[in-house]
Amino acid sequence: MDGKVAATRSPFRPMHFEEGLTTQAQVYAEFRRVLMSGSLKPGEELSLRQLAAILGVSTTPIREALRQLETEGGLEIHGGNRVYRVPMIGADELAEIRDIRVQLEGMAAEAAAGAIRPAQMRLITNAYDLMCRAVETHDADLYLENNWRFHSLIYQAAQRPTLLGIIERLWLRTGPLVRLAIGKAGHLDQSMTFHAAALEALRARDPRAAREAVIRDINEAARDLKGILDITEKGSGRSSS
Template identity: 55%
Template sequence: MVESNLPPAKETPRDSWARLGPLALQEGATAQSLVYATLRHALISGYFHPGEEISLRKAASVLETSVTPVREALRRLEGDGALETFGGNRVLRIPILTDAELVEIRDIRVILEGFAATQAINRIGPPQMRVIKNAFNLMQRATEIRDVDMYLENNWRFHSLIYRAADRPVLMDQIESLWMRVGPLIRMALTQPKHLDHSMASHSAALQALHDSDPDALQQAIASDISEAADDLCQALSKP
C-alpha cells in the first residue's frame, strides 16, 4: 500500500456521548444487559477518552433509561477493568494506562488475536469475506477523509468479523475485554504521523492473507497492526 501525503488525523472537540442514543429494546433482553452492551461497544470503538469521567445521570439521560440499569452496567464495566474509581468522590472514569500496562496488553493481544485469526481462516467463506472487505473499504475511505470516528468503528468491525469466525466464545470475550481497555487509547494513536497509512497497510496484508488462506501471513499482519499501534500510543502518551 502506498503511503499518502495527507496529514495525520486531528481530533476536534466533541461530545463523547453524541454517537449514542436511546436504547433499542430487544425481546428477552434486560435494560441492564442492553446498557452494558451499548457502553461496552462504545468503549471498544473509542468513543471515550482516557481519564474521561463517566456520569451515571448523563448515561441514563442519553440512553433514555432509569439510573438503576445504568448503575449496574457501570459496576460490571468497573469489574471488567474498563472503568475505575478516582478521587475522594470516587467518580468513575476511563482508566489511564501506564506504559507497562500498555506493553503487557499488547503482548497478550498479539497472542490471542493471532490465534483467533488463524483459527478463523478456514471458516471464512465468500459471504464473510464480503462484509470483511466492506469494513476494509470503509476504513480506507475514513483514511482518505481523515474521519477518526468512521475509522475506529470499522477498525473494530474488521477485526471482530475475523475473530468471531473462529467460533471460540471464551476467546472472543477475552479479546473484547482487552479492546475495552485500549479502545479509548487507540483514538490517540490516530493523531500520530502516518499511523492511519501504516495501520491500513497491515489491514491490507491481513485481507490478502485471508484471500490466500495463509495463516502465517495473517498472524503476522495482525501482530504488526497491534505492535505498531502500541508504539504510536506510547509516543502519544509521552507528549506533554
C-alpha cells in the same frame, strides 16, 4: 491524505430495545461497544444523568452496567465524588497487554483464515471499506467504530468463543488508547497497510499471513502509543521504568 481525523459525534446512541434482553444487558453491550471501539479516551468521565438522557433509560440499569464494567477493568471509580471514568494506562501495562494480544489475536486471525465464510468475508470487507472512507473524509468516529468491527469480525470467524471473550476483555483496556494513536502523524496510513494485508490474507486463506498482519498492526500501534504515553508520564512526573 494527511492521516489526521477529527471526532464529531457523541459515541452513545439512543437505545432501541430488543425483546428477550434486559435493559441492563443492552446498556452494558452499548458501553462495551463504545469502550472497545475507542470512542472514549483515557481519563474521560461518565455522567449517569447525561447517559440516561442520551440513552433514554433510567439511571438504575446504567449504574449496574457501569459497575459490571468496573469489575472487568473497563472503567474505574475516581475522586471524592466517586465518578466513573475510563482508566488511564501506563507504558508498562501497555507492553504487557501488547505481548498477550499478539499471541491471542495472532492465533485468532490464523484460525479465521482457515474457517472464514463468504458472508463473513463480505462484512470484513465492508468494515475495511468504511475505514478507508473515514481516512479520506477525516472522520475519526467512523474509523474507530469500523476498526474494532474489522478486528472483531475476524476473531469471530475463528469460531473460538472463549478466545474471543478474552480478546474483548483486553480491548476494554486498550480500545480507548486507539483514539490517542490516530492523532499521531502517519499512524492511520501505517495501520491501513496492515489491515489491507490482513484482508488479502483472509481472501487467500493464508493463516500465516493473516497472523503476521495482525501482529504487525498490534506491535506498530503499541510503538506509537508508547511514545505518546512516555510523553504523558514525563509531563505528569511519573516514570514507566
